[in-house]
Amino acid sequence: REVAPRTFVLIMTAFATVDTSVAALQLGAQDYLLKPIVFEDVLRKIHNLIEHKNLAWENQMLRREVNKRADPTEMVGQSQAMRDIQVLIEKVASSTATILITGESGVGKEVIARAVHLRSPRSDKIFLPVNCGAIPESLLESQLFGHVKGAFTGAISAQEGLFQRARAGTIFLDEIGEMAASLQVKLLRVIEAKEMLPVGATNLVQVDVRILAATNRDLKKEVEAGRFREDLYYRLNVIGLHVPTLRERREDIPLLVEYLIQRHNLEMKKSCKGVDNAAMKILMSLPWKGNVRELDNVLERAMILGTDEWITPADLPLGEDAPQGTLHLAPGYRLKDALRAYEKSYIENILKETACDRTRVAKLLGLSRSSLYRKMEHLGISLGDG
Numbered sequence: 001r002e003v004a005p006r007t008f009v010l011i012m013t014a015f016a017t018v019d020t021s022v023a024a025l026q027l028g029a030q031d032y033l034l035k036p037i038v039f040e041d042v043l044r045k046i047h048n049l050i051e052h053k054n055l056a057w058e059n060q061m062l063r064r065e066v067n068k069r070a071d072p073t074e075m076v077g078q079s080q081a082m083r084d085i086q087v088l089i090e091k092v093a094s095s096t097a098t099i100l101i102t103g104e105s106g107v108g109k110e111v112i113a114r115a116v117h118l119r120s121p122r123s124d125k126i127f128l129p130v131n132c133g134a135i136p137e138s139l140l141e142s143q144l145f146g147h148v149k150g151a152f153t154g155a156i157s158a159q160e161g162l163f164q165r166a167r168a169g170t171i172f173l174d175e176i177g178e179m180a181a182s183l184q185v186k187l188l189r190v191i192e193a194k195e196m197l198p199v200g201a202t203n204l205v206q207v208d209v210r211i212l213a214a215t216n217r218d219l220k221k222e223v224e225a226g227r228f229r230e231d232l233y234y235r236l237n238v239i240g241l242h243v244p245t246l247r248e249r250r251e252d253i254p255l256l257v258e259y260l261i262q263r264h265n266l267e268m269k270k271s272c273k274g275v276d277n278a279a280m281k282i283l284m285s286l287p288w289k290g291n292v293r294e295l296d297n298v299l300e301r302a303m304i305l306g307t308d309e310w311i312t313p314a315d316l317p318l319g320e321d322a323p324q325g326t327l328h329l330a331p332g333y334r335l336k337d338a339l340r341a342y343e344k345s346y347i348e349n350i351l352k353e354t355a356c357d358r359t360r361v362a363k364l365l366g367l368s369r370s371s372l373y374r375k376m377e378h379l380g381i382s383l384g385d386g
Contacts, residue, residue, distance in 0.1 A: 008049045012037070026158075075108075075115050076259045077252035081244040085112065092239050093119035098191060100176075100236045101214040103243030106293030109214040110174060112243055117170040122210060125169030128162055133175035141183055142199050151200025163196055163207045170210045176236065177217035177228060184229045191235045211236075246288040246295065250366070253284055256292060260299050261311075272303050275311040281339060282313055285346045313339075344379040351381070 011024045014035035024032055030052075031045050075086060092099060093116050101109045110129055117127045135143060142152075146161030162171060173179075179187065190196050191211060195204045213236045222228035246253065257280070261272050275283065288294055298317060306315040347365070354360045362372040 008053065010045060010049075075111060076256050077249060078255065079244075079249035079252045081249050082252060085241065085243065086115075088239075088241060089115055089119060092116070092241075094121060095239075096210055097238040098211045098213065098236050099239045099241055100219070101212065101241045101243060102219075103214075103216065104245050104289075104291055105216045106291035107243040107245060108292050109216075109243055110172060112241065113170075113172040113212045113214065116212060117172075117210075120170065120210070122169050126166050127170050127172065128166040129172040129174060130162055131174045133178035137180045137183065140179070141186070144183070145186060145196050145198050146205070147199035148201045151198075155200070158198075161196065161198060163190060163209055164205065166209045168208050170212060173211065173213040175215060176213040177215040177219055177222055181227075181229065184232050188229065188232045188235060191232075246291045247364075250284055253295070254280065256295060257283060257299065260296050261303070264300055264303050268303060270303060271309065272306070272311065273309045275299075275302075278339065279311050279313050279316060282316060282342055285342050287346070287349060340379065343375070344381060347376065347379065347381060 009029045011029045011032040012035065013020065013032060021032055030049055033042060033045065075082065089112070099113075099116060101112050103109055113129070114127060117123060130144070132140060142155075142159070142161070144161050144163060146159050146164060147155050149155060149158045173187075186196060190207060190209075194208065195206050197204055219228055219233050219237070223230045223233050246256075257275055261274055264270070265272055283295070283298075290297070299311070301317060302311045302315040306312075308315075347361070350361050350364060354364070358369055358372060362369045365372065367375065
């Protein structure tokens with residue numbers, strides 16, 4: 001096994017019992033033979049193992065093909081920010097370095113992590129995402145590092161940790177900023193020494209896995225506040241990759257809308273053709289504080305409740321269910337008035353966020369300063385002294 005870990009093992013014994021058979025299988029044997037040896041039985045079991053090996057290889061090849069087909073649509077966007085990310089991914093994917101992916105909630109950090117994995121030499125192995133914030137601390141330790149039999153109440157048998165199950169693949173630790181200090185120490189050892197100690201064990205276990213991590217927190221501030229280990233931060237942040245917010249790459253919204261609608265068409269067995277110009281104008285103007293995840297939810301809701309082939313402003317949530325930061329409009333608004341209200345509200349919010357920095361506002365909106373002034377005057381927005 002040390003020389004060739006994927007070798008299949010048959011145990012031969014003259015004293016087979018249930019206990020010894022189970023123990024052999026738990027240690028990694030695929031099957032066992034009883035003395036006296038029956039030649040036909042040996043051939044049959046070897047034939048079954050060869051078939052199993054061939055199926056496993058075929059499954060690996062099919063998974064690689066699926067990954068290749070999914071690859072082009074994983075990262076949607078042609079903005080400069082997304083092109084820069086794609087260039088960086090191509091540079092770092094082939095390495096074994098840990099990568100820390102940062103960005104607001106909903107920007108697609110797991111999508112970026114998958115893109116790194118699919119472009120890496122480990123692409124034909126498992127990609128295992130783990131949400132560190134969704135699992136209680138006591139369970140997370142056992143999940144990540146495994147445990148031995150009797151390590152705690154309810155541990156009736158030994159269990160491999162996720163670092164072992166992702167062997168030769170990639171593990172993605174999402175919300176790494178939520179990890180408890182006691183687990184941070186153990187994770188640091190995995191990164192530095194490629195070994196870990198299962199819960200209740202006395203012997204270290206070697207691991208071979210690439211670690212990608214993500215957070216929507218500012219880990220530098222967490223380090224300064226004493227909530228995150230400084231040495232672990234630098235080990236994770238060998239390569240830092242920041243994912244911009246959706247409002248920082250609005251030019252990608254039409255592409256994302258098209259991609260998400262196509263995906264929901266397949267899931268819902270629908271034939272939605274897209275969004276009309278008026279609805280797209282609204283989608284382009286919203287603040288999207290929930291980023292791509294929020295956009296996805298809005299489109300899914302519109303496709304479920306809409307009755308036409310095209311999504312219109314009437315299908316978008318304009319009331320209590322509106323996205324965070326969206327202007328609420330009472331029923332009865334004419335489309336022209338609704339669009340005007342959205343534009344005015346959105347520009348006013350941007351002016352407030354930028355402290356009336358007109359040059360920055362114009363850049364964010366994709367307008368010249370003169371066009372911005374005309375737009376503000378037309379909408380009745382006070383020009384002030386900014």
